[in-house]
Amino acid sequence: MLGDANFPTALPTRILHHGAKFDFVQASLPARDGTPITREFIRHPGAVVILPLLEDHAGPRVVLIRNWRLSLARAILELPAGTLGRGEDPRHAAARELREETGFAAATLDPIGWFHTSPGLSDEVMWAFLARGLTGGDARPEPDEHIVVEPTPLGSVPALIRRGVLSDAKSMLTMFLAANAPAMPAAAKAAWTRGMLEA
Numbered sequence: 001m002l003g004d005a006n007f008p009t010a011l012p013t014r015i016l017h018h019g020a021k022f023d024f025v026q027a028s029l030p031a032r033d034g035t036p037i038t039r040e041f042i043r044h045p046g047a048v049v050i051l052p053l054l055e056d057h058a059g060p061r062v063v064l065i066r067n068w069r070l071s072l073a074r075a076i077l078e079l080p081a082g083t084l085g086r087g088e089d090p091r092h093a094a095a096r097e098l099r100e101e102t103g104f105a106a107a108t109l110d111p112i113g114w115f116h117t118s119p120g121l122s123d124e125v126m127w128a129f130l131a132r133g134l135t136g137g138d139a140r141p142e143p144d145e146h147i148v149v150e151p152t153p154l155g156s157v158p159a160l161i162r163r164g165v166l167s168d169a170k171s172m173l174t175m176f177l178a179a180n181a182p183a184m185p186a187a188a189k190a191a192w193t194r195g196m197l198e199a
Contacts, residue, residue, distance in 0.1 A: 016040065021083050022122070044124035047117070048094040049081040049170045051178045052104055052131040053154070053188060060154040060188040062175075063102050063134070064166070068146035077150070077160065079171040081126070090127035098131055100140045102149050107133025110183035117170060128174045130183050155191040158199035 008029045017024040023043045031037050052063035068075040082097035084090065094109050110130045117124045141147050152160075157175060160166040178184050179192045 015043075021045070022124075042122035042124070044083075044122050045086055045088075046084040046090070047081060047124060047126045048084065048090050048097060048129060049079050049126055049174050050094050050098050050106075050109070050129045050131050051079055051112075051174050052098060052102060052106065052134055053185075054134055054151055055132065055185065055187070058153075060185070060191045061151045062154050062157060063104060064150045064152050064171075065101055066148040066150055067101075075146070075148075076168055077166045077171070078168045079174055081170060091129070094127070094129040094131070099137065100142070101145070101147055103137045103139035104131070104134040105137060106131035107135075108183075110181070112174070112181040112183065113177040115173060126170055128170075128177055130178050130181060132183070132185075153191070154188055155195035155198075158192070158195040162199045 011027045011029050013025050013027045015023050016026050022045065024040060025043045026038055026040050028036055028038050054061040054063060063080070064077050065080055066075045067078050080097055080101040082093060082101070084093045091109055091111070095106065098109075099105055108131070110132070112128050112130050114125055114127045117126050139147065139149065157166065161172055161175075166172065175192070179189060
């Protein structure tokens with residue numbers, strides 16, 4: 001296996017375009033034979049994704065959103081998520097995005113992991129949180145956001161994933177991270193496990 005010394009480092013880059021939320025960057029790097037080549041990627045400030053858990057007489061439910069996506073020209077099921085402001089703390093961003101997209105505020109926001117969302121395309125890092133102790137309020141989506149809030153029984157989510165109804169990668173990974181997180185309550189873990197067996 002190659003060590004770090006065998007990989008390119010400190011590559012020269014130039015910004016092709018400053019976007020509203022992220023930048024489009026071109027990098028020069030050597031091919032394995034030393035020939036210089038150029039590639040483009042997205043430089044991203046980072047993002048958060050939140051699994052909001054409702055715990056009441058209806059049993060554990062996850063607050064999903066049906067979010068219209070410009071790139072797909074349709075709405076898809078997702079967990080609430082959003083981009084960090086420059087230098088913003090991920091926990092602060094998670095609380096803000098939860099309120100904006102769902103109207104809920106959380107008594108606790110527990111970090112459950114982080115991941116690179118698409119390293120072939122972007123340097124984006126996404127921090128995942130479990131939100132509990134939810135209290136309702138009015139959602140405040142951005143002007144370009146079209147969102148419908150859909151609380152969903154947690155045990156039904158594995159079947160939604162299997163059938164492709166929920167196809168959003170960050171949401172799927174966050175569900176699996178939460179299933180093994182110490183902060184996930186036992187009843188929610190049991191509902192998830194039942195759902196996995198039935199799916």
